[in-house]
Amino acid sequence: MTTLDRPSRRAVLAAAVGAPFALPALTACGAAEASPHRLRLGYFANVTHGVAVAGMARGTFAERLPGVRLETQIFPSGPSAVQAMLAGALDxxxxxxxxxxxxxxxxxxxxxxxxxxxxxxxxxxxxRKGIESVEELRGRRVSTPQLGGTQDVALKTLLREKGIATGSGKDAVEVLWMANSQTLDQFKQNRLDASYQAEPWVSRLVEEAGAHVLVDERTRWPGGRFATTCVVVSEDYRRRCPEQVEALLGAHVDTVRWIRAHRDEAATLLNSEIERIAGKKLKPTVIDRAMSSVEFGWDPMLTNIAEVAEHTWATGGIEVKPNLHGIADLAPLNRALAARGLERAADGGYGARGKA
Known part of the structure; x- marks a missing residue:
């Protein structure tokens, strides 16, 4: 358990069902031509990562990637997944x-x-009960899953907007980084006052630990929409295996459409997979509540992400003012969408050929 006062930006960085269609013939890529290629896929055992969880469980990813050996890794947080990707261990x-x-x-x-x-x-x-405003968090303990993660930045941004410092003392908020399961235990023992979480942990804290929602993040963005999960590929894999990237994104789109059309079945499947991965099935009230607050899709929401980047910089998460020009390559996604008769995704000016 680590307490946040004001880390340097460098420290933060260090921590850090559709119509039928023809499947393209996938060719071997790069140095893997001598043997069947593997795709190393990382995700969390979270409802917000439901597309990856369901896509693997239903076999959609494997079906759309014939001849490709899929290897999955389950991560506790985004920064740890990024570390693996930048180390060359994840595609x-x-x-x-x-x-x-x-x-x-x-x-x-x-x-x-x-x-x-x-x-x-x-x-x-x-x-926890008795805390009815963000201002009442002064002098209290609040957790996030990991330093530099999405919920960590969201919490710091909220506190910054309210003029509340992070650190020790009666006028500041003590921010702690801990595993989600530990957060649940700390709530049950009345040793933690609040936590910024993603589903299903929001619902678990509400249903199992008596917490209540103080700020639903949907209330903080126009139209109530903001990016919770995105799909990222290593630049090496994108260049070596463009057909596989497109096939994976086709499987992603197909899985989203299946979840939308089979919400109850999808909830049951996700719950079973969470039990298989994490060892414990969610209560029906938890999975139902969690599913009701998540919108699955393929929209990259790049304008929203650009604003999030500004928040990350303002709260110490990155050392330089961000320029996201070129961060997105939506060409493979748009080819997959076109093959299914769906509208193309917009890059918001942040695609490889867009304007910064």
């Missing part, structure tokens, strides 16, 4: 926008590309 990751932004800035635009959105919504600041 594709579902993660929050802040780790993606940090990876882009750290590598000066050479390490990763954002290729699709994954989910909107499903994040909130929850507090």
């Amino acid at each position: 594709v990751a579902y993660l929050g926008p802040n780790p993606a932004i940090t990876a882009w800035v750290r590598t000066k635009g050479q390490g990763v590309r954002l290729v699709a959105g994954g989910a909107s919504g499903g994040a909130a600041l929850v507090a």
Whole structure:
């Protein structure tokens, strides 16, 4: 458990169902031509990463990537997934926008590309009974899953807007970084006052620990939509295996459409997979509540992500004022969408050929 006073920007960085269609023939890529290629895919056992969870469980990813060996890694947070990707141990990751932004800035635009959105919504600041406003968090303990993660930046941005410092003392908020399961235990023991979380942990804290939603993040963005999950690929994989990236994104789109058309079945599937991965099934009230707050999709929401990048910089998450020009490559996604008769995704001026 680590307490946040005011870390340097450098310290933060260091921590950091559709119509039928023809499947393209996938060719071997790069140095993997002598053997079947593998795709190393990372995601979380979270409802907000439901597209990856369901896509793997239903076999959609494997079906759309014939001849490709899929290897999955489950991560506890975005910064840890980014570390694996930048170390060359991961090809594709579902993660929050802040780790993606940090990876882009750290590598000066050479390490990763954002290729699709994954989910909107499903994040909130929850507090224990008796705390009815953000101002009442002064002098109290608040957790986030990890330093530099999406919820960590969201919390710091909220506190900054309210003029509340982070650190020790009666007028500041003591921010702690801890595993989600530890946060739940701390709430049950009345040793933690609030936490900024993504689903299903928002609902678990409400349903199992008596917390209540203090700030639903949907209330902080126009139209209630903001990027919770995005799909990021390593630049090396994107260049070597463009057909596989497109096929994966086609599977992503197909899985989103299936979830939207089969919400109850999808909730049951996600719950079973969370139990398989994490060892414990969610209560029906928890999975139902969590699913109701998440919108699954492929919209990258790049204008929103650009604003999030400004928040990341303002709260110390990146050392330089961000320039996201070129962060996105939506060409593979738009080809997959066109093959399904769907409208193309807009890059908001942040695509490879867009305007910064």
